[in-house]
Amino acid sequence: MKVLICNDDGYQAPGIEALYQAMRTLGQVEVVAPEHNNSAKSNALTLYAPLYVREAANGFRYVNGTPADCVHIALTGLLGYRPDLVVSGINNGANMGDDTIYSGTVGAAMEAYLMGVPALAFSQHEKGWEHIGDAARKARDLVDGLIAGGQMQAEPWLLNVNMPNLPYAQLQRVQVCRLGRRHAAERVITQESPRGETMYWIGAAGAAKDDADGTDFHAMNQGVVTVTPLQIDLTDHAQLSAWQAQMAALERPA
Numbered sequence: 001m002k003v004l005i006c007n008d009d010g011y012q013a014p015g016i017e018a019l020y021q022a023m024r025t026l027g028q029v030e031v032v033a034p035e036h037n038n039s040a041k042s043n044a045l046t047l048y049a050p051l052y053v054r055e056a057a058n059g060f061r062y063v064n065g066t067p068a069d070c071v072h073i074a075l076t077g078l079l080g081y082r083p084d085l086v087v088s089g090i091n092n093g094a095n096m097g098d099d100t101i102y103s104g105t106v107g108a109a110m111e112a113y114l115m116g117v118p119a120l121a122f123s124q125h126e127k128g129w130e131h132i133g134d135a136a137r138k139a140r141d142l143v144d145g146l147i148a149g150g151q152m153q154a155e156p157w158l159l160n161v162n163m164p165n166l167p168y169a170q171l172q173r174v175q176v177c178r179l180g181r182r183h184a185a186e187r188v189i190t191q192e193s194p195r196g197e198t199m200y201w202i203g204a205a206g207a208a209k210d211d212a213d214g215t216d217f218h219a220m221n222q223g224v225v226t227v228t229p230l231q232i233d234l235t236d237h238a239q240l241s242a243w244q245a246q247m248a249a250l251e252r253p254a
Contacts, residue, residue, distance in 0.1 A: 001027035001147070004083040004112070006070045008038045008091065008104025011062040014129045015090035018136035019122065020060075023087060023143065030083075031060040032074045034067055034104075039091075041066045041104040043111060053078060067108035075115050084152060086112035087143070089122030090135050094162050096216040097180040099205065100230065106160055113158040114232065118151070120158075125220055126165045134168035138225060142174070158230045162216060164223050174225045180215035182206040 003026055007016040011033035023029050032053070046065045051073060055061050061078075063070045071086060088108040095103040109119035122139045124132065142161065146152065160179075163171060183206030191199045211217035216226040 001029075001085065002081060002083040003027065003029045004071070004074055004079065004086045005029065005031045005033070006067055006074075006086065006088045006108040007033050008041060008067045008088075008108065010034050010037045011056060011060045013037075013092065014132050015092055015122075015124070015136075016060075018132045019087060019090050019139060021133075022136035022140040026143070030074075030079065032070045032078065033060060033062055034070060035062045035064050038066050038104045040102045041068070041107060042102050043068045043107040045069055045072060067104040068111040071108050071111040072115075075112065075117065083112075083117060085143070086117050086119040087122065087139070088119065090132060090139065090163075091121070091123035092129060093123065093127040094125045094220065095121065095123040095160060096162055096220065096226070097208065098182045100160055100179060100228075106230070109158055109160075110230070110232070113156055113230075116156050118154075118156045118158070121160050123160075123162050124165050125162055128165070130165040131167055134166065134171060135163045137168050138163055138171045142225075142227075158232075160216075160228045160230055162220055162226045164220065164225070166223065170223065171225055173223070174227060175219045177216040177219050177226045177228050178214055179228055180208055180211050180217035182208060 003023055005020055016033055020031055044066045046069050051063055051065045051069055053061050053063050088105050091105040095105055100106045106121045109121040112119035124135050185206050186203035188203050189201040193199050208217040216228055219226045
């Protein structure tokens, strides 16, 4: 196996170190991760500034860019080979429901998926890295299961995985879920800068809005490891006909 590991918390984060230690016996495992925290960068690519790759003392390579930058340059020339799998995380905090739109952790995995490589994004529910070694061990279990099940020979896939901050023995239940939804984010936070200017800070994410049975929010509240298969097509297929009729009406002379 050839495995590429990335994240959005930066190459020095405990989550990526734990994930590397859990995955490194799979075969050829390399880390290419952001130099600094890039949370909520989604799929952003750096197009108007140069990117530099440097190597840390532990062999991890880090980039002065986004998570998607890291995966993109790794797959298009840096590695010199095509990995069999890209694994992103383990993120410091959940990526459920609407979070997947903003998440740099998911963005890194999605970049791999867009380029035809199967990928997983791993996150822990609560911030603080409690039981991070146990989460990494469970992540390895899931990858081992996918390999043993022949999933590596299937068409490329993208999985979003969230794990409770629990000891390994309590991480045995796994549920495939749909994404839930959050309420709108909380109000923006304003402060005055030392120069008297108003500074704005993005407010906290909204609470769960759709946490019905079958959602990742509901399963996480039951202490279950959640797995959500993701797709990229954002087309509102159910409304295509209605919009076609609307556009046709606009084209008719008054």
